[in-house]
Amino acid sequence: MKITGKVWKYGNDVNTDVIFPGKYTYTVSDPAEMGQYALEDLDQDFTKNAKPGDIIVGGKNWGCGSSREQAVTCIKMRGIGAIIAKGFARIYYRNALNEGLPIVVCPEAVEALEKGQEVTIDFDKSQVVTSKGTFSFTPYPDFVKGLIEDGGLIPHVKKSLGL
Amino acid sequence: MGKTFAEKVLGKAAGESVSAGQVVIVEPHFCMSHDNAAPIWKTFKKIGVSKVWKPDHLVFILDHAIPAPTDKHAENHMQIRQVVKEQGLKHFYDVTSKGGVCHQIMCEEGFALPGLIMVGSDSHTCTYGAFGAFSTGIGRSEMAGAWATGQIWFRVPESMKITVTGKFSKGVSAKDLILKVIGDIKADGADYMSVEFHGPAIEAMSLAERMTLCNMGIEMGAKNAVCPPDKKVLDFIKPIAKTNAWEAIWADDDAVYAQELNYDLGKLEPCVAKPHTVDNYAPIGEVKGTPIHQAFLGSCTNARIEDLREAAAILKGKEIAVRTIVIPASWTVYRQAMKEGLFDVFLDAGCIINNPGCGPCMGNHEGILAPGETCISTANRNFQGRMGNKDSNIYLASPMTVAASALKGEISDPREVL
Numbered sequence: 001m002k003i004t005g006k007v008w009k010y011g012n013d014v015n016t017d018v019i020f021p022g023k024y025t026y027t028v029s030d031p032a033e034m035g036q037y038a039l040e041d042l043d044q045d046f047t048k049n050a051k052p053g054d055i056i057v058g059g060k061n062w063g064c065g066s067s068r069e070q071a072v073t074c075i076k077m078r079g080i081g082a083i084i085a086k087g088f089a090r091i092y093y094r095n096a097l098n099e100g101l102p103i104v105v106c107p108e109a110v111e112a113l114e115k116g117q118e119v120t121i122d123f124d125k126s127q128v129v130t131s132k133g134t135f136s137f138t139p140y141p142d143f144v145k146g147l148i149e150d151g152g153l154i155p156h157v158k159k160s161l162g163l
Numbered sequence: 164m165g166k167t168f169a170e171k172v173l174g175k176a177a178g179e180s181v182s183a184g185q186v187v188i189v190e191p192h193f194c195m196s197h198d199n200a201a202p203i204w205k206t207f208k209k210i211g212v213s214k215v216w217k218p219d220h221l222v223f224i225l226d227h228a229i230p231a232p233t234d235k236h237a238e239n240h241m242q243i244r245q246v247v248k249e250q251g252l253k254h255f256y257d258v259t260s261k262g263g264v265c266h267q268i269m270c271e272e273g274f275a276l277p278g279l280i281m282v283g284s285d286s287h288t289c290t291y292g293a294f295g296a297f298s299t300g301i302g303r304s305e306m307a308g309a310w311a312t313g314q315i316w317f318r319v320p321e322s323m324k325i326t327v328t329g330k331f332s333k334g335v336s337a338k339d340l341i342l343k344v345i346g347d348i349k350a351d352g353a354d355y356m357s358v359e360f361h362g363p364a365i366e367a368m369s370l371a372e373r374m375t376l377c378n379m380g381i382e383m384g385a386k387n388a389v390c391p392p393d394k395k396v397l398d399f400i401k402p403i404a405k406t407n408a409w410e411a412i413w414a415d416d417d418a419v420y421a422q423e424l425n426y427d428l429g430k431l432e433p434c435v436a437k438p439h440t441v442d443n444y445a446p447i448g449e450v451k452g453t454p455i456h457q458a459f460l461g462s463c464t465n466a467r468i469e470d471l472r473e474a475a476a477i478l479k480g481k482e483i484a485v486r487t488i489v490i491p492a493s494w495t496v497y498r499q500a501m502k503e504g505l506f507d508v509f510l511d512a513g514c515i516i517n518n519p520g521c522g523p524c525m526g527n528h529e530g531i532l533a534p535g536e537t538c539i540s541t542a543n544r545n546f547q548g549r550m551g552n553k554d555s556n557i558y559l560a561s562p563m564t565v566a567a568s569a570l571k572g573e574i575s576d577p578r579e580v581l
Contacts, residue, residue, distance in 0.1 A: 012351075013350045013351065013440055013442075015440075015544075015546045017525075017544065017546035017547070017548055017549050018546060018547055018548060018553075021526065021548050021553075022525035022526040022527065022548075022549065022551075023525075023526040023527060023531075023548075023551050025199075025227075025525070025527075026198060026227065026228060026233075026235060026236050026239050026527070027233060027235045027236075029202060029235070029239075040548075040553075041547055041548035041553040042547075060351050061350055061351035061354065061384060064350050064351065064384065065286065065381075065544060065546060066285075066286050066525070066544075067284060067285055067286040067300040067301060067302050068302075069302040069303040069304060072302075087351065087354065089351070089354065089384055090354060090355050090384065090386055091286060091300055091301065091302060091381075094301065094302060094305060095302035095304070095305070098302060098304040098305055098308075099304060141186070143186055143316065152304065153304045153305060153308050154206060154209055154210060154304055154307065154308070157210055157307075157308045157311055157312060158209075158210055158211060160312070161210070161211075161212065161311070161312070163210065163211040163212070
């Protein structure tokens with residue numbers, strides 16, 4: 001799998017409250033509607049103008065804070081192709097895999113990329129291709145690959161239960 | 164070579180000897196959900212299983228927005244009550260005087276027990292480590308999967324050992340210690356790790372203080388945080404334990420750690436976390452005099468009877484200068500505070516007291532901030548927009564610092580009013 005998109009770039013420790021504000025957690029329950037609020041307290045330019053296929057680039061500890069899965073769902077429903085970061089907070093990491101949102105840990109690519117540039121992620125080769133060079137990332141562990149191949153945790157659980 | 168707490172507890176659950184880095188599949192003992200039990204149920208239904216794996220292992224506690232502030236919240240609560248009935252769940256804490264903040268209830272009611280694997284669909288589930296449990300927060304899909312299969316995978320984490328010695332000076336408390344630790348190692352300083360608190364000062368701490376420490380483990384990225392299951396823990400849990408499946412498990416003396424830190428309580432001073440990150444540490448002297456508009460004494464971090472007593476000792480016989488919201492962590496705490504006369508102290512000072520629950524901590528209700536306003540809070544997060552408005556500021560501090568600041572209407576050093 002290969003995806004190409006335009007970069008939205010952010011810094012370190014972007015937390016789930018600014019990705020999907022807590023005040024919406026019980027008033028916005030439709031996943032499609034969640035997409036409208038993505039990154040509302042971080043970057044209103046993104047909230048207004050992000051296009052399907054765009055790619056988010058973040059610093060270290062992306063998605064720290066609350067366990068709210070809507071912080072993944074809202075990005076996925078916005079049509080974002082993937083998140084490349086220097087690192088992910090652990091609950092966010094699991095939530096992203098469970099929702100089937102591709103995430104890539106590649107600090108060198110994060111350094112090389114700027115807002116508005118085009119980036120390609122080649123998952124088969126485990127590489128991020130930028131105008132400043134091509135950078136390798138560690139592929140998902142084998143047990144996680146099964147999750148991704150099945151399209152996320154829920155289809156994976158269904159399959160494992162023979163449903 | 165010895166094993167860490169995480170290696171021992173996950174190894175026991177997996178039925179084999181394990182080391183950091185290995186992946187294990189284990190059965191969680193208790194699975195806690197709060198108001199998000201309803202959306203988890205919707206996801207659960209997509210799996211196609213009709214019954215949860217073990218109804219007695221699920222615990223539902225309404226706390227995030229109670230009583231319901233909007234019709235949408237009310238509908239969410241209604242759906243949860245339907246699930247409880249349909250699935251025959253016995254561990255349900257509704258909007259009654261038996262409830263409170265989920266993490267407080269889990270500890271007060273004997274769910275948080277040594278050696279148990281516990282998961283919760285809330286990031287502050289790490290609080291139960293104060294009782295020696297291996298407990299961690301998970302997302303909604305993962306909880307739905309656990310309800311269906313009774314299984315969850317974990318990568319056995321590396322561990323960080325924090326050894327604490329010495330005694331608190333006047334006006335300094337467990338909150339100041341944990342804010343200092345997070346300020347030192349930063350918001351990702353313990354990412355993916357199991358944080359163990361060791362040392363004579365931890366043993367001297369009350370269970371409430373240990374809960375404050377473990378509660379904020381997630382704010383440095385930890386998978387879980389844990390204190391030793393000593394006599395203090397065992398004396399507390401034995402009469403109330405909800406299961407006999409617990410076992411006091413602790414790290415070996417020769418366990419191997421990824422990182423070791425040491426703190427002397429005597430060297431700490433009152434402090435805050437400045438907006439908008441929890442690791443934005445500042446000693447009180449640096450922020451003293453900052454004007455505030457609201458003070459909040461509540462949340463799963465610092466709203467236990469010990470916290471209310473500390474705040475009341477400062478507020479007694481005085482009047483607050485800014486609106487101050489007090490929310491005890493549970494109705495048990497509420498009743499105790501009332502009995503001890505703390506409510507008279509708060510009310511005489513001009514504070515308001517709300518029903519136990521999460522209150523304004525995550526911006527749902529009961530104290531949302533206006534643009535440009537600043538709140539000093541005993542909670543665990545000061546992220547931008549956390550209390551409902553992105554143009555407001557939140558400073559995190561101890562109950563003593565919050566009380567002292569409420570009196571002056573500006574951030575204040577509690578040592579000056581004690």
